[in-house]
Amino acid sequence: MDDQNKNLLLATVLSGLVLLGWYILVPPPEAPADAALVEGNLLPPVDAPVDATAGAPAATAATNEPISTATESAPDAPRLTIETPRVSGSISLRGGRIDDLALKDYRVTNDAESDIVTLLAPVGQSQAYYALYGWAPGSGLALDDVPGANTLWSAPEGATLSPETPVTLSWDNGKGLTFERELTIDDNYMFSIRQSVTNNGDTTVSLAPYGTLARHGEPQDLKNFFILHEGLIRESDGELAELDYDDMQDFEVNPRDGSNSETISVENAGWIGFTDHYWMTTLVPEQGKAFRAVAKYDPRREIYQSDIVMPTITLATGESSTANSQLFAGAKEWAAIRAYEKTGIEGFLDSIDWGWFAFLTKPIFAVLHWLNLQIGNMGWAIIGLTVLIKILVFPLAYKSYASMAKMKEIQPKMEALKERVGDDRQKMQQEMMALYKKEKVNPAAGCLPILIQIPIFFSLYKVIFVTLELRHAPFFGPFQDLSAPDPTTFMNLFGLLPFEGPEPGSILALVFIGILPLLLGVSMWVQQKLNPAPTDPTQQMIFAWMPWVFMFMLGGFASGLVVYWIANNTITFTQQYLIMRSHGYKPDVFGNIKSSFKKKPKADS
The missing domain is CATH 2.70.98.90 (Beta-galactosidase; Chain A, domain 5)
Structure with a gap:
């Protein structure tokens, strides 16, 4: 798949995640409680x-x-x-x-x-x-x-x-x-x-x-x-x-x-x-x-x-x-x-709501529970789980990033091909397929990291939100409940002042986000800089805004999930950088960062 189609797929997936985030952050209104269910000494039958x-x-x-x-x-x-x-x-x-x-x-x-x-x-x-x-x-x-x-x-x-x-x-x-x-x-x-x-x-x-x-x-x-x-x-x-x-x-x-x-x-x-x-x-x-x-x-x-x-x-x-x-x-x-299930109560472990991805959430939690017992800190256990997941999917990630590196290598040939065939789309498609076959490049491989990440993300979110073991689980400093949103905010100088920030879920909490969402946004932004910005203005705008949209969207999520996402971004950046370099493509991270701050030339009137 070419860059345009790949980016379209990415935008579609991320749009779905944005909608998911909306439903999570703005749940349906709660049913009003009945204050007069039982009064005095009158008890219903x-x-x-x-x-x-x-x-x-x-x-x-x-x-x-x-x-x-x-x-x-x-x-x-x-x-x-x-x-x-x-x-x-x-x-x-x-x-x-x-x-x-x-x-x-x-x-x-x-x-x-x-x-x-x-x-x-x-x-x-x-x-x-x-x-x-x-x-x-x-x-x-x-x-x-x-x-x-x-x-x-x-x-x-x-x-x-x-x-x-x-x-x-x-x-x-x-x-x-x-x-x-x-x-x-x-x-x-x-x-x-x-x-x-x-x-x-x-x-x-x-x-x-x-x-x-x-x-x-x-x-x-x-x-x-x-x-x-x-x-x-x-x-x-x-x-x-x-x-x-x-x-x-x-x-x-x-x-x-x-x-x-x-x-x-x-x-x-x-x-x-x-x-x-x-x-x-x-x-x-x-x-x-x-x-x-x-x-x-x-x-x-x-x-x-x-x-x-x-x-x-x-x-x-x-x-x-x-x-x-x-x-x-x-x-x-x-x-x-x-x-209790092992002593004969059939299916008792299913009383915990593992969700649609139970085949993932159950083993993910089992490993997380074991890591927490070994380390004694659920925050570090989440980071350790992230490392294990990245090791497990490394062979697939290796092929994906290697394919992306080869795609960058043949980019000049792709540009020459476009100039040669002009507007003949059918011929362009045929020539591209022939070029991919000759260079042994799989254009769809670049999408695999995203597709792998989606069920893992949902499963881990389910684990962190549902399981009791994350409730009130401390990490360090101000992060004393990994099942709750980041408590730090600009309003309390990111945890330095001794008072709480805005009420979780409020408008202020969505605006005045904490340290972890900020680190998440920065880590996504730096990861983007492994590649130059797309030449298409629309794609360029989407990619420019994506880290900061996610930063605010995930700001209201459980802080344990944000810890996972930051660790995942950091490991992914390191893997992708080293793999692409090993295949001859040298990402100009600092150059791409510089170019993102350059002023664009004004269009001629």
Whole structure:
């Protein structure tokens, strides 16, 4: 491809990147938060679906319709303390709800004095968010005969749930059924729930165990970025589904209770829950067994809900049964989630939003994580990753830059050819192809570095924006959060003055950019000077403005991505300069820089 076509391709690609940058920097407006989701002591009902098997013996369960189990606000209900090295909180014995959980290792902001992140909150508080478990009644049982959202459980006095001390809750319905719920928690974020029931009554009964996650309203800190999924996430027999909160509102309406719901039958393995930018709660039934995964939205009360419903069981007198499940409630740490997947939770690592380029983002993050462990600094790990990527693609880059050097060598022959054939385009094309063949030049090879860079850029941007490990990750000096834009600006003398710059995303932040975007613009500009400016005025203007457009456009991106881009430009410049020199073409970098500052002669009037 000739220089004109190559530059046209480059301009098209860069235009696409500019549009991408616009959507990232100016995301769709966030949905307004509902300040009155829960007030006082009035708690909306939480519906628990009943049956996980078609044709269940229970008359109620066989309908596959949900039963309303209204919860009640109970701030004075006894509580069971949760205390581990990484989380703290409590469980309300009213319903046995896991509804109070904070993540000790994470703070709301990068300020060491800010509050730790709260993940779960009880009803009666804004943004109530909790997990509860119970049994849905089938034949021979009424709603009050089984434990639900309002059941007051008993716990050992003074008990605390910790990795070393599991706790067993108990409840007797007074009609021959005794229920127990054994709770354990590991050193990270996984609860294990073992529900058991014993029938000491005189009749055979049927009932179905379930687990529920209820979220009152959308999260207040919802990002609404197209590059990030927030909302319902579900794995069912190897198929991953990501549904936004808006998608849940579009579920088919259930005529019985007016909710919008969707039910998926899972044959072997899966899980369901809600994912935020960095945090997640997920219901994980026993893998290898069938269950139903239910997602619903109650428009009357603004409640989003996900359920797991295990198969209905039938108990004769003297029989017992147990149902095992797990609850993940914590930070989406790659190492922890990967370990859970290795212990049998199928596809659990996909709960991190790897995006379309998962085949790139997963290995890129794995290497970045390893480098960070070795170096101890995420900024230097990003630079190290850049070096490794450049080494990996070096053979292709070598061919590309060698081809570009040969193109420069045959430029005089190209000019002579144009003079000889004149305006005969067909003949010009034929002669050019013959010249390329004779000189063994591939004109398309010069485009390869750009084409390679695009998916790597998108993948790394995804990794830096989505993964928890970049959150609040320091580099050096003023750069203490590589997931945030450069905090330095002319307004605070590039970090020398002790106050913050403009609010990220504001107009001032786009204008008064920091040190890293400036270095990015300069590195792109210097890289351009490996070649003389194009003779075509339009192309010359595009290339002249390109570094500075990118400088302002990427100024609002995560600083970790800008660090990568600067390192990439620096390595690319060095590679291209040395390769082109080794093939006989000597780039006049300083001469090209000088010529860019020369005044153009005025056109004759």
